[in-house]
Amino acid sequence: MAHIIQKPSWHIDEALATPQDAFINRRTLIKNLGFAGLGLAAAVALKPGIASAANDATKDLYPAKRNEAHTIDRELTPWEVNSKYNNFYEFGSHKQIWRAAQALKTSPWDITVDGLVEEPFTIGFDDLLGRVALEERLYRHRCVEAWSMTIPWTGFRLADLVAIAKPLSSAKYVRFETFMDPSVAAGQKQSWYPWPYVEGVTMEEAGNDLAFLVTGAYGKVLDNQFGAPIRLALPWKYGFKSIKSIKRISFTDTRPVSFWEEILPQEYGFWANVNPEVPHRRWSQAEERILHTGERVPTLLYNGYGEQVAHLYDGIEGERLFT
Numbered sequence: 001m002a003h004i005i006q007k008p009s010w011h012i013d014e015a016l017a018t019p020q021d022a023f024i025n026r027r028t029l030i031k032n033l034g035f036a037g038l039g040l041a042a043a044v045a046l047k048p049g050i051a052s053a054a055n056d057a058t059k060d061l062y063p064a065k066r067n068e069a070h071t072i073d074r075e076l077t078p079w080e081v082n083s084k085y086n087n088f089y090e091f092g093s094h095k096q097i098w099r100a101a102q103a104l105k106t107s108p109w110d111i112t113v114d115g116l117v118e119e120p121f122t123i124g125f126d127d128l129l130g131r132v133a134l135e136e137r138l139y140r141h142r143c144v145e146a147w148s149m150t151i152p153w154t155g156f157r158l159a160d161l162v163a164i165a166k167p168l169s170s171a172k173y174v175r176f177e178t179f180m181d182p183s184v185a186a187g188q189k190q191s192w193y194p195w196p197y198v199e200g201v202t203m204e205e206a207g208n209d210l211a212f213l214v215t216g217a218y219g220k221v222l223d224n225q226f227g228a229p230i231r232l233a234l235p236w237k238y239g240f241k242s243i244k245s246i247k248r249i250s251f252t253d254t255r256p257v258s259f260w261e262e263i264l265p266q267e268y269g270f271w272a273n274v275n276p277e278v279p280h281r282r283w284s285q286a287e288e289r290i291l292h293t294g295e296r297v298p299t300l301l302y303n304g305y306g307e308q309v310a311h312l313y314d315g316i317e318g319e320r321l322f323t
């Protein structure tokens with residue numbers, strides 16, 4: 001009997017993939033920082049042959065039903081491209097971290113919810129998934145480095161996590177923290193970085209329907225290099241806000257200072273909403289390069305999600321909303 005192998009809609013031949021060194025990357029950025037000793041921010045040794053520590057207990061939850069309210073008019077970035085071009089500084093300050101990232105053990109994985117909540121708690125990742133409904137959404141992703149991609153994420157609304165957390169009315173922000181383990185993530189031995197990686201959003205942003213906690217991609221459990229077992233996706237903001245491999249979620253009345261803001265406050269701020277008219281201090285944000293085709297297209301205000309999110313910023317004046 002003949003097998004008919006159907007390629008998923010995001011599949012393209014590897015040969016069509018863009019050469020991946022053709023644009024500004026974090027390495028260039030780090031070189032330009034002028035820190036003493038940053039030459040040490042060289043590649044983390046890749047560890048070939050490490051089996052993926054994928055989260056087997058939850059694998060039957062995929063593929064989840066696609067939410068048709070979240071589709072897009074761009075071709076999806078092929079997994080083959082996306083999964084080999086990642087920013088995950090814990091595993092190196094370059095894009096080829098996918099092998100090194102397999103060393104992270106993502107099961108069991110506990111997440112601590114604390115701060116201004118009725119009762120702080122720690123919950124196992126598998127238990128958390130038992131309390132939410134997963135769905136698939138097609139999202140754009142616009143990196144501050146001016147490249148973009150389009151991904152089929154699976155996950156649940158950040159608002160659902162907020163409901164489980166039961167924050168107090170005094171909570172104004174949600175602060176996220178990545179795991180900390182220099183024994184598996186060699187990048188965390190680079191002491192000039194303010195580890196662990198931290199990000200934050202306002203309570204209003206956390207309640208927006210677009211704010212998504214991602215546990216899967218391309219119809220399966222999240223690969224380690226994408227930030228397994230759980231990461232954020234905030235598609236109207238620059239990609240660095242979408243923190244990976246979250247271990248701690250804290251509710252607070254103090255605005256969190258994020259990883260990149262702490263390193264370079266003159267270039268990266270708290271809000272980091274996408275805006276083609278506000279250049280980065282060292283390059284334009286007017287256009288973006290689509291990762292797998294190499295095509296340059298105009299960047300859209302709020303990455304095209306203005307209708308859903310622009311109101312979140314009404315009345316906020318005198319702040320750098322777009323860096």
Ligand code: MTE
Binds near residue numbers: 090178197239242
């Ligand atoms: N989260 C952690 N913990 N560490 C990181 O280095 N990089 C950020 C973001 N989340 C990063 C992170 C940046 S700069 C981008 S563009 C996206 O992850 C990249 O996501 P991707 O590799 O899935 O494309």
